[in-house]
Amino acid sequence: MLPDYSDHSVSADEMPTKFLNPEDLHDLDANNDIETDKPQEACGVFGVLATNGDVAKLVYFGLYALQHRGQESAGITVYDDRGNTHTHKAMGLVAQIFNETILSEMKGALAIGHNRYSTTGSSKVCNAQPIVVNTRLGDFSLAHNGNLVNATELRAELSAQGHALESTTDSEGIAFAVGEAVEEGKDWQEAIVVALRRSYGAFSLVMAMPNAIAGARDAYGVRPLVIGKTADGSYVLSSETCGLDIIGAEYVREVLPGELVIITMENGIQSLQWEESKPKLCVFEMIYFARPDSVMHEESLYTYRMRIGALLAKESLVDADIVIGVPDSGIPAAIGFSRESGIPYAEGLIKNRYVGRTFIQPTQAMRESGIRMKLNTLRDVLKNKRVIVIDDSIVRGTTSRKIVRALREAGATEVHMRISSPPVTHPCFYGIDTDSQDHLIASHNSVEAIAKQIEVDTLAYLSHDAMLKATQVDTTHFCTACFTGKYPIDVPDKLKRTKLMLENTAP
Ligand code: SF4
Structure with missing residues (x-):
């Protein structure tokens, strides 16, 4: 797309x-005008912490189930048993990008993946995700569904601090903010929270680091994110429950608005409410974006x-x-x-x-x-x-x-x-x-x-x-801004001017 x-x-x-x-x-x-005259979903995110080494294939099938959320590019990052990452990402559909040979070479027990449709950043492979950042604690990887309304400011801050941003996406700003906090001496959880607090807008994130996967949602929970578990004890994070069904995982619960979960085999699901929950799920997810076989509420x-x-x-x-x-x-x-x-x-x-x-x-x-x-x-x-x-x-x-x-x-x-x-x-x-x-x-x-x-x-x-x-x-727990113009997360004027006929906008 x-x-x-x-x-x-x-x-x-x-x-x-x-x-x-x-x-x-x-x-x-x-x-392709049927799709073009519809609002376009932004992305699908998926992650697995598995009990065996076939994790890339599980993530592949998860992304396959979430293909409707983004058809422009896709990628998977796998961590091997020494914590080294192997990423494969390209333009196109999941089934066009991956094959048995590629997946069989991606050995490891934890991986995350992403389907992209660009809302910020252009349609280039450098903007495909996951994004991987090297840190003193090992590689940090991130897949993002949503859109930061402070992306320009965050990227400018990071550039001014000397970070060489490679893509043109808002998501890279979050990943680099985590990397920066780790380099300053913070542990993974502290560093992720620092980055979440610097990010303003809509984000459902699936992240990974050696030995752990993590999921986080913005305080409004605009985009969905759920946790699942397979019969053999593997943990799954997915934009929608259809991503759990395809690999036989049971729904555990959603990641709450404003929550960060860090999942390890040793400690299971550890939760931190990093911001007060103010639920505003995108109502269009229910009407149109998410698959009809996905479960919400x-x-x-x-x-x-x-x-x-x-x-x-x-x-x-x-x-x-x-x-x-x-x-x-x-x-x-x-x-x-x-x-x-x-x-x-x-x-x-x-x-x-x-x-x-x-x-x-x-x-x-x-x-x-x-x-x-x-x-x-x-x-x-x-x-x-x-x-x-x-x-x-x-x-x-x-x-x-x-x-x-x-x-x-x-x-x-x-x-x-x-x-x-x-x-x-x-x-x-x-x-x-x-x-x-x-x-x-x-x-x-x-x-x-x-x-x-x-x-x-x-x-x-x-x-x-x-x-x-x-x-x-x-009924107060939904964003309905595209029908009302009442945006639950403040949109900076500069960004508003790119899309709104401001003279017609309610104050
Ligand atoms: S309901 Fe809100 S989040 Fe959903 S498409 Fe409309 S403005 Fe965007």
Whole structure:
């Protein structure tokens, strides 16, 4: 995946006219545009302290399960039995970067890994993680999910202190801050806490040092991080529970907001609350980012997404013949909508599930001849039907319009779009790549105006209250800033100016 999708997307007006011809194939994603018109998840982090030496393979499978969180680069750092590190990282998907030979050469009993999608720093292999820093106590390695809002200041401080930063990422600043504190005489725990206190923003970290892995979350716990354990006594840290399931680990608990855990075979999980917990989990993790089979708040996100679909039906029902979802993330909410409304659920859009994401873009000639990469319509299902189509969000609206046009061309007589989240009006500064505010269609258009632009018969969004009520936990424990502009972690003005239309920002 590439970092700046604005360069790679095609607005509906620029789409080849053949795309709109009913005789042609319905390529809704010739430019990977289904993904590009969604907020992009930032990263997946994973770590294992194992009872045997096959740890690299366990981390490989963990990263494989977390591939949806970042497809730009991936890496694994293994510690051998003498504490030396071996890192392999490259651009591409996990399955493209690693093979049996590479993994078999990465011997050791503890390792961490990372899947990256860049939100700070450019798309280069030098920005791939884990980041490894040499210290007097041995190598320290770090994998980061999130985004520091004081990255510029932290990097400037470290540069001024003489550190030669190699990447352009915020994550390197945290790793170097740990290294610096170790060199000043602190032990691992003290050094990590010093670095955490110098870091401001969203971070879920998986770290390693000789004989130990560690996990930490910012005080708000914006990004998830869980602890697991295998039957043979290996410890696991993972962004999501799906990373535990793939290697047969049992969920132990989440790393709490503001908590640091250091895990060794001798002492098990040692916990330190390094900062008071002020939970503000990204609600978009629940709606869209995390995998539906991952568990948060003791239930799968599939169940949460079905529930928001049911609430959407209660709030904005319309008479129709079928309910369909935009694959894959719109499907659970569509099923919930169907069950609540009694309107039959159908599959009207089919996603190509049998290929991975590709870095190869089709040529213009291929696009014009109607290459289908990701999504296609089912004419038999849609013909002469009044269709309710459920999606999880609208960002720029360009993909929504393509979907609506394709549904009509496949024979739908009415298209009613229902969105299982409120209108996205503000960008994210906490590790999710949303467009700048002026590109967010809902930041400067009413629902009626958006409906007109995406050419639906009717459009409705889930209410903010319903989105939070459906979590069935304390509704104050979520970040909802991209729907409200109320940022729980202060964003410096300089950073705000990069993405916000400040004259429209609530004080
Ligand atoms: S601003 Fe939106 S995407 Fe970013 S952390 Fe908050 S809820 Fe999540």
